[in-house]
Amino acid sequence: MKTSRRHFLMLSVGVGSSLVLARAASADTANRLSEADPKAQAVGYVEDASKVDKAKFPGYAAGQTCANCSLFQGKATDAYGGCTLFGDKQVAARGWCSSYTNM
Template sequence: MTQRREFIVQVALGSTALLASQVQAAGPMLAETDAQAGALGYKADATKVDKAKFPKYAAGQLCNNCALYQGKASDAAGGCPLFAGKQVAGKGWCSAWAKKA
């Protein structure tokens, strides 16, 4: 009987964690006018990055190929730990971009 209770508790906790991660991942889109976004030079369209202001930017650097991006590479948007609770555009960019391993 104890194993059954433990199993039910584990399933309930796992389901709650899964639901919470799905709700967080489906947050609102990050606005370029957001203070954190502005500080990191976030652009929803990487082709519009100010290359004079952000010389580190190189063509091909996109949120969807950044190590911080929490979506699939094919997703139009996904989460980023730098912008908690908000989604970034897959084709976007910010100065924290780091090559995915």
């Protein structure tokens, strides 16, 4: 089967864009803050605010999440976003830590 230049170019563009998207997705997940990270543990970070140890963190109140914290750098609709506490690491919007502030 003979391949035309047009077919080759279309195939190349498709493969190239797939590789770019795959790399972006993998970089995004690699940049997420882990609950096991020492900095995260120091402030009691959890990816799901409903799992906060209320005995250990009595300052927690229902409805507090990273998404509505003033330190969160993403949009309220983002699943993950930046946080001024953790540099280039992404935190879960539905997460929480003891540095929560809504000022």
